[in-house]
Amino acid sequence: MNKINMKIFVRRIFFHILSRFVLGVTIFSIVLMVIGYLVDDVIKSFANYEVFKFMDYNKSILFPVIWLLGCFTILVWHWIKTIKYIAIVAEASNSLINSDEEIIHFPLILKEMEDQMNNLRVHVLRKEQIAKEAEQRKNDLVIYLAHDLKTPLTSVIGYLTLLRDEQQISDELKERYVSISLEKAERLEDLINEFFEITRFSLSNLTLELSSVNLTRMLEQIAYEFRPMLAPKNLKCDLKAPSDVMIKCDVKKMERVFDNLMRNAINYSFEDSSITITLSQDESGVKLKFSNYGNTIPEEKLQRIFEQFYRLDTARTSKTGGAGLGLAIAKEIVQLHKGTITAFSKSDVIEFEVFIPVGL
Template sequence: MKLKNKLLTKVLISIMISFFSAVLLLALLSNLSFHFFEQSSVITSKTILFYNISVFLLVLLSFVVILSLLLQKKILYITQIGKNVEEIAKGELGKTIEVKGKDELSQLAQNINYMSCELERRFNYERELEQSKNNLITNISHDVRTPLTSIIGYVNLLEKKQYKSEEEEQEFIKIISTKAQRLNLLINELFDYTKLLSPDFKLNMQSVNMSHMLHQLMNEYEATFDGHELQLQFDIEADLYLQIDTEQMIRVYENLLSNIMKYAKQPSTVQVLCFKKENLVITIFKNRVKVPYNQESLNYLTERFIVGEEQEANRESTGLGLSICKKIIELHEGTLAIHYDKGYFNVIITQPLI
């Protein structure tokens, strides 16, 4: 759609129509004045001057009135745009203007609508980000304080030698070690997550044979799964090439496989599928679970510090693992979704094929 100078053309046409209408009126009045002065016996210079001024004002008025009528819609539209811009400036983000016509004013209205919606989107994003930061601080405080309180408590018991035997002393030391490891894991995953959120973080993208990488990873984990009474079955389509950061993607897969080993029903079969569908590569991790889920609870599993019921019971999870996986996949312009169907927990990763 070509809009260049379209509004100017309309204005010039309106001016021309108004001008020729005024000229036509002037010609008509001149003709009438000729007959009037021809029949009049008394004509003074004042009469002629007054008549000429009156004709001039009448012609000028007709020009203005006709031009205003022709441009009335545009003037009202400009007024409406100005009013809406003022309302947007006062904070009514997301407010839009009705787009009328196909000229520069309609293009201006479209641009203002885009600006308004984009400002609303960014404002909401900033507000959610701020709320997310507040939640993150609250959750960090809680998750760090829990193991730290235990560590401090048992260290005090050891310092005061408040244990009944050497075996109990060793048990206290073991608990301190376990809590310290969890605290270290939490801090490391928190650091990794905040790093992924940084706008300065860049993926090291390269073309990789995804099929070959997954096959190799499955072969490495097969023996480990057998030790957990889990049979690993995988069906991977050959020669699927993706643009990925290999290190980050392996981290995603290892995190998912690690979760399966922790929380899958034993004994059971674990399936890993990878196939092409149109211009996408879909990877599915499927396993039976001990505790049933509903879809609402699944939707929260990829939120920061949210863990499943069984994970909550033993607190083996920091609640950041799936959040990190989801963020890595999103940085690869893909999606990570979780579904539960008839006792099976499914993690579905969708990525664009190169």
């Protein structure tokens, strides 16, 4: 609830209680006047009795005192009711802290606050659930990675042992053993890097070091550097960009965004297809699109694709077995630049769109 709404809400509660108090006093005053009129006749009828004589003599003081006591009683009653409202809200706040899943119910006058606190409760519970799921995925990934480290390490040790112990080994077999050892060692390096990636993401707070950069040249360089990774699937990278587009950004971190998007596009592209990078610019900022042809991502997965440790493929393979942090880190970096990153997928086309505003 923002400040303006809170002021309106408090003012509404105040006038509600004030109107009830005024109404109560008015009704009490009318009733007291009627009772006073009736009692006055009774007093006159029994004026010979001392009690009624006393009441008749002091009625000018007695009835105002009764009226004041009645008004005070009505005021205290409404004051207690206000305190009860505060107690109800405080108790509901405890349910938010304790993650109570029960729906909050307030009196009708507090309906607006009831709705907002229930919305907040749902939001808090959702955040907690996301955090638990992310932590569980992280723990699972650490377990999987620790297990996966054994396989390439065992292979490297095995083949190097063969190279050391085998005296009569052909050059062809030696080359094959070295090639396999190198492949397994590279896989081992990837797994270790994933461990470091998890640690860096968990412990570091990203900050920006802004500078001007030629975005067109940066994209050209990235497209060129990824050529070796395109070859195994026979992929092509097509860059469509105006010349010399300048932006202000953290160059290293933005390179990491584009690197993660390119790796993602390569991992989930069909063989013999193409990856297209499109750059456009207007007065509000620059827009980049990374498009590739691959299996359509279901909507429910598309909504979670930027979550920490979330992976599209649950099976861990050497081709796509990342830690599930690349897109989460990319989103955080883009948001630090006050930009947006969104994902689309339809008809076997996957597209990531990044917008970076001007005036950082």
